Amino acid sequence: MTVGEPKDWAAGVPGVLHSMGPALEQLGAARTAKLMLSLNQKGGFDCMSCAWPDPDKRKTAEFCENGGKAVVWEATPVLVPRTFWSEHSIHDLADKTEYWLGQQGRLTEPVWKPAGEDHYQPVSWERAFRIIADKLNGLDSPDQASFYTSGRTSNEAAFVYQLFVRAFGTNNLPDCSNMCHESTSLAMAEVVGIGKSTIAYDDFEHTELIIVMGQNPGTNHPRMLTALEDAKKNGAEIVAVNPLPEAGLRRYKNPQRVRGVIGHGTQIADQFLQIRLGGDMALLQALAKRVVLAEQKTPGVVDHAFIEAHTSGYEAFVEHILQVDDDEVVRATGLTIEEIDELAERYLHSERTIITWAMGITQHTKAVDTIKEIINLLLLRGNIGRPGAGASPIRGHSNVQGDRTMGIWEQMPDSFLDALAEEFHFEPPREHGVDALKGIKAMQRGDIRFWMGMGGNLVAAISDSQLAEAAFRGTEMTVQVSTKLNRSHAAVGEEALILPTMGRTEIDVQAAGPQFVSVEDTVCSVHGSHGQVPPVAPGLLSEVAIVCELAKATLGDRVPVDWQAMRDDYDVIRDHISHVVPGFDDYSRRAGSKEGFVLPNGPRDSRTFATETGKAMITVNELEHVERPEGTLLLQTLRSHDQYNTTIYSLNDRYRGIKKGRHVVFVNPDDLTELGLSDGDHVDVETVWDDGVERVLRDYRVVAYPSARGCAAAYFPEANVLVPLDSAAKGSNTPVSKAVPVRLTRVAVPAGV
Numbered sequence: 001m002t003v004g005e006p007k008d009w010a011a012g013v014p015g016v017l018h019s020m021g022p023a024l025e026q027l028g029a030a031r032t033a034k035l036m037l038s039l040n041q042k043g044g045f046d047c048m049s050c051a052w053p054d055p056d057k058r059k060t061a062e063f064c065e066n067g068g069k070a071v072v073w074e075a076t077p078v079l080v081p082r083t084f085w086s087e088h089s090i091h092d093l094a095d096k097t098e099y100w101l102g103q104q105g106r107l108t109e110p111v112w113k114p115a116g117e118d119h120y121q122p123v124s125w126e127r128a129f130r131i132i133a134d135k136l137n138g139l140d141s142p143d144q145a146s147f148y149t150s151g152r153t154s155n156e157a158a159f160v161y162q163l164f165v166r167a168f169g170t171n172n173l174p175d176c177s178n179m180c181h182e183s184t185s186l187a188m189a190e191v192v193g194i195g196k197s198t199i200a201y202d203d204f205e206h207t208e209l210i211i212v213m214g215q216n217p218g219t220n221h222p223r224m225l226t227a228l229e230d231a232k233k234n235g236a237e238i239v240a241v242n243p244l245p246e247a248g249l250r251r252y253k254n255p256q257r258v259r260g261v262i263g264h265g266t267q268i269a270d271q272f273l274q275i276r277l278g279g280d281m282a283l284l285q286a287l288a289k290r291v292v293l294a295e296q297k298t299p300g301v302v303d304h305a306f307i308e309a310h311t312s313g314y315e316a317f318v319e320h321i322l323q324v325d326d327d328e329v330v331r332a333t334g335l336t337i338e339e340i341d342e343l344a345e346r347y348l349h350s351e352r353t354i355i356t357w358a359m360g361i362t363q364h365t366k367a368v369d370t371i372k373e374i375i376n377l378l379l380l381r382g383n384i385g386r387p388g389a390g391a392s393p394i395r396g397h398s399n400v401q402g403d404r405t406m407g408i409w410e411q412m413p414d415s416f417l418d419a420l421a422e423e424f425h426f427e428p429p430r431e432h433g434v435d436a437l438k439g440i441k442a443m444q445r446g447d448i449r450f451w452m453g454m455g456g457n458l459v460a461a462i463s464d465s466q467l468a469e470a471a472f473r474g475t476e477m478t479v480q481v482s483t484k485l486n487r488s489h490a491a492v493g494e495e496a497l498i499l500p501t502m503g504r505t506e507i508d509v510q511a512a513g514p515q516f517v518s519v520e521d522t523v524c525s526v527h528g529s530h531g532q533v534p535p536v537a538p539g540l541l542s543e544v545a546i547v548c549e550l551a552k553a554t555l556g557d558r559v560p561v562d563w564q565a566m567r568d569d570y571d572v573i574r575d576h577i578s579h580v581v582p583g584f585d586d587y588s589r590r591a592g593s594k595e596g597f598v599l600p601n602g603p604r605d606s607r608t609f610a611t612e613t614g615k616a617m618i619t620v621n622e623l624e625h626v627e628r629p630e631g632t633l634l635l636q637t638l639r640s641h642d643q644y645n646t647t648i649y650s651l652n653d654r655y656r657g658i659k660k661g662r663h664v665v666f667v668n669p670d671d672l673t674e675l676g677l678s679d680g681d682h683v684d685v686e687t688v689w690d691d692g693v694e695r696v697l698r699d700y701r702v703v704a705y706p707s708a709r710g711c712a713a714a715y716f717p718e719a720n721v722l723v724p725l726d727s728a729a730k731g732s733n734t735p736v737s738k739a740v741p742v743r744l745t746r747v748a749v750p751a752g753v
Ligand SMILES: Nc1nc2c(c(=O)[nH]1)N[C@H]1C(S)=C(S)[C@@H](COP(=O)(O)OP(=O)(O)OC[C@H]3O[C@@H](n4cnc5c(=O)[nH]c(N)nc54)[C@H](O)[C@@H]3O)O[C@H]1N2
Pocket: 049, 050, 051, 066, 180, 213, 214, 215, 216, 217, 219, 220, 221, 241, 242, 243, 244, 246, 275, 276, 277, 278, 279, 280, 358, 359, 360, 361, 364, 395, 396, 397, 636, 637, 638, 639, 640, 641, 643, 644, 645, 646, 738
């Protein structure tokens, strides 16, 4: 492993080469060109990487380096051979890294591990469905089964999946959102009536100020840099709030423009606030206080017409916010008063402000309240429901937002369940199901005996890996619908099945001909995704086909649903969706059209807020920040540039200067001095948590890095070993992946290193 200087610019020439090089090698020029030129194009397929929206005017190459990697990873013609299963026991697979597992290639045939065996063996689709159906029908209650979804699943597959699960009789529908933007969904639904972004793509063109909080777009939403760059050209200011000086937020070379290639790139952030982990709530309250104080001096700073017509709670908020203690804010944020005043000035001068955020905000104990403070700050100056202004959570998985719209949620409201009952003539269960964390705990107790994953890799993605793996191993059956091998195929129940599926790049032919699917991006725009290349293997079924066949095998005639018709022609699924989900009228035609369509959004369209008070709720939240016990650091777990969640594309993290290694912990040089450590030392990283469980990462290399004081960082999913299962955000139950108190202990460096 080598550690070099971190880079302060993103994309540019190396970016393009990094994405095209491996593509050409593995795929061949023709297949690559076919895929890359239809990626994110109208009539093409939707990138399966992040949920960033597509601009109305598309470029010839409308994708980023990391989207390119995701496409190559999926469309690879490297296949897991039939002999693999006899050569590798499940114990053997459990010793492999995620990187190795992903490198084995695409899964091509269903496999089954019978009880008592340590090997998977090939099994026919029919037999696989029979085995699963018999297990499900043998449970004492449908609630002993749980059905997870990862956010790559299309609207069509998600809809039939939740329909099957509810027809089977449970609301146990956890999803990756539980670990991701759940805090956002909860907070925004409560205070503005919808758990989604209140802006449209165009708003980036009309804004005067964008505050990017707790987000690393250069790696995780690279095309957002283009939107930021365009906004800057239109005169907008950009502020980044982050404990790390992430590349791309500092300088960005746009590979699509000649200037980007030859110049020094655009300086993206006008101001960078290097905040301490978990300090955002204090910062937001301090900003709101400054707005209120400015209002006292110069009435009109607060948008009174808006406050009166559209909000509730203003007076109580003003009274509370004036009590905010600047000393506490400084302690919590690690920022200076001058820095906070400067941002406040920018906010007061801007007539149209957008705040965006991602995991740096949602994965904290007080995440829900922090997001409510984002909304408070925006509401004070009327920054919701007008052009160039709004609250914009930037979602992760490419269709995680659509899956939720389609009913993938353990707590869907009665209005949705009523519509489902009316459309399909059965009574769906009403009792709420388990989320991801509760699901693990139910497995630990033996209350959940069967677990199925529609994509994803929950064993690796959830906190407390050791306990989570033990929980999975304690179940009677685990089933994974997957494109490639991962850890969730190695930590399995007594019986286990892997059902291989097609990806979004592939042409999906059913009885009625080639099918398309559809997805919703982070700004609520829905559009079709059309597979482009033949599936890598002949025996693969689509996710829709797998669900429909499983439903037939399990439910027989128990509910009057025509699964076969839905499998044969996805228009039939979309017709049902148009009857059940508001905003989807004439769905097939509109999703199939080149433009797609934008879902209705009360706050954005008409400043209507479906909340308890019927107005946008300005809320009072008690300030709390994370304390750091002496001698410890707060550790955040994050993504490298060459990974997609638990999928590891390579062992490099170019922008942070890391090559060929992931066992690193980034620490501020002054903290190292204080702890008596230096760059290059090897340490054990151990969680400080009082429940007797040992949580430790052994032999990590210390990297001196300009992180905020007291705040360290390490890569997920490896670092999930350190995140206690009981450490969850209040209300949303999202694992607290961005503030783990840890102690570093130096270990001897093995000889030869
Ligand atoms: N290439 C690629 N793209 C992806 C993904 C991927 O793994 N690879 N994952 C997808 C998914 S599912 C998601 S959810 C998104 C994730 O996108 P991000 O949220 O950008 O992902 P993280 O790597 O978790 O980065 C968190 C960022 O927040 C900062 N941060 C951490 N804690 C705090 C805090 O307390 N306050 C503030 N202000 N900042 C903080 C970190 O320094 C870091 O810059 O990306 C999506 N896109």
